[in-house]
Amino acid sequence: MVLFGEVVNDPLMDAKYIDHILHSTQEGLAVLNYYHHNKTLNNHMRLKLSSVIINYELQSDFNKRLTSRQFINMAKAIVALFPGEQEEVYYTPYKKDVHGNKCLAKGKLWDKYFNSRRKLKSYGLIERGQRRRPVRKTTDPPSNSTALVPSISSASTLQPVDTLAAFKENHNHSATNPNSSFLQQSCCYWFCSDWTDVSITERHVRNFVGVRGFPTELELEATSPGSPSSEAAHQEQGLTLPDEVLDVVESQAVRSRLQAAVRDSTDGKAVLLYYNTHACLNNKMRQRLAKVIIDNEIKDDPSRVISHRAFQALAHAVADLFPPEKSESYFTPYCRNRSGKTFNAKGKLIDRYKNMRKSLRACGLIKSKHPMPPRQAPKEDISLFSGTGAEHVRWLTKFVEPWDVVEDYWRITSGQRLEYLDKDPNLTADGYLDLFPALKEPEGHKLIDIDFATKYPEARNALFDNWDNFTDKILNFAQNKFNSDLKFQLIITDAALDVFVEDATARRVTAFHLLSFLMTKYQTCRTSSGAPWRPSREEVKNGLLLLAPSREEMHDALEKRRLAYQDVNLPLTPIPIIVGALGDPTASCLVHYKGVEYQLPSPLAAIDLCFKMFHVLRLDFSPETLYAWLFVSKYVYQIREASSTNYIPVTTLATDLRV
Secondary structure, eight states, X not given: OOOTTTSOOOHHHHHHHHHHHHTTSHHHHHHHXXXXXXXXXXXXXXXXXXXXXXXXXXXXXXXXXXXXHHHHHHHHHHHHHSTTOOHHHHOBOOEEOTTOOXXXXXXXXXXXHHHHHHHHHHHTSSOTTOOOOOOOOSSOOOSOTTOSSOOOOTTOOOOOOOHHHHHHHHHHHHHHOTTSOHHHHTOEEEEOTTSOEEEEOHHHHTTTSOBTTBOOHHHHHHHSTTSTTSHHHHHHTTOOOOHHHHHHHXXXXXXXXXXXXXXXXXXXXXXXXXXXXXXXXXXXXXXXXXXXXXXXXXXXXXXXXOOHHHHHHHHHHHHHHSTTOOGGGTOBOOEEOTTSOEEOOBSHHHHHHHHHHHHHHXXXXXXXXXXXXXXXXXXXXXXXXXXXXXXXXXXXXXXXOSHHHHHHXXXXXXXXXXXXXXXXXXXXXXXXXXXXXXXXXXXXXXXXXXXXXHHOGGGXXXXXXXXXXXXXXXXXXXHHHHHHOHHHHHHHHHTTOOXXXXXXXXXXXXXXXXXXXXXXXXXXXXXXXXXXXXXXXXXXXXXXXXXXXSHHHHHHHHHHHHHHHHHTTOOOOOEEEEESOTTOTTOEEEEEETTEEEEESSHHHHHHHHHHHHHHTTOOOOGGGHHHXXXXXXXXSOOOOTXXXXXXXXXHHHHHHTO
């Protein structure tokens, strides 16, 4: 690559080179299009312009050093390409003022370069304090100064390097030194006679040995769309492939395309390095991975519309290549919940895609389109007092004893009542409790358990069977985060939670409380005055499970909760309560819902009943507890309804906990 000012000190030639860089990326095209329509650049576009140029300069060699002369020539080239821009905005060199004080270099190009090197150091792609000397030029520069991007000529003689031996040596060193960077160790250089150096990174080394499921280049070619094994080749030969085979071929093509995108970008290599080091991805790396994938998908056509099937294929490819990542974190399709409320598609991939299209639309590169409204499924009519069991249903609407008869009739009519409750949008939970008064009796929680067992027979005892295992994982994760994250430490301390508690009952309750604080992003709603409601840490903790030293304090807390929900126009939901000291065998365990109170034998039984009431009575989770209950529903009870929706914080926590 020609360094600015080394061969040709001509702003017009450098401007053509920058124009070539901008035309090679979607962000660069957005900058050009914005300037074409506005005849100027705003601050956002100047930052984007600097980012495109610096990223392009560093993509072939992460440790590339740019001199002050090169930055000056870049700034001049930008002014030549975008009349009206000022050189000082992009680069001002180091100097001393009239008093002898040092003025450090600054400008958008320099800031981007400095920040990029800092990130690359943090990823381990370049070593801290490393200063690689430039390759000595063995011959004079080529006389043809008009070439913007010189390439290796056919007459160039390569000095071969034993890359396999180098890889094995560095691989053995990596095994003994886990802190060393695989990408940095496995880099080698080939030199050609026309003074151009070509960096051969880990992408070439993987031709010999695959790393973490990433196939070699030969395997990539075998599964690429243009290979003889692809669908197109079979069609040319007059062969017809079944749908199952076509799906496999398509998934392999998507996987190969994703692998190539990750390997050929700076962000992708950073993601690979982090994954190879930690065997997992954090949220920041997941966002970088989504950026790499979407940028690659629309690089040839910014107006391309990516279908939901393509998003699902990409999400599954990510989960396949980066275990234990979950595809739901990257894409969840449009769906409806139990109450018929619609949820748009979500996930890191589609979020990045929408934001990118929004940016391109603002720059004028694509035109806005109005989506078609979703189709609504026809509603079915069903009667509660017809068919078999109608007489038992009528009896249950009138009598609450004898209790053994109530339970028998309740089991007989369970399927009929649940179907009616699910399909009648006018029947609320309050109306259902009024229709069947036995639910308000002290033993009414047994009827809730019967209906839940009818609806989800395999999940009836899931909490009692699985929660101890989840408790260990949640507390271990919280303890590690508590020791390494000062902000999280302050939050947990302010919420009066002890992540190092040893009592078995206290550990189960603390782990349940921690679910809300490990997923700190909450659903938002507005108060009666129109202001956004952000629940306090006390409201988050008490909304999930209320700890009250006495009955009086319990009623005060419930009244405070009722007023808060009334202010934001939210319906009250069931809540588990512990009255007394946590871990005290004499403490009372309750579930409270709009005046109905059930007594349970343990805190875990109270949590279990509360969860079952949400599902049986078709209630929506409250905003401050939504993610915690969704996590319990999906990963503890293993309830994965077609109408349920996924949220990114939930799947992200599940990935972090390795569940």
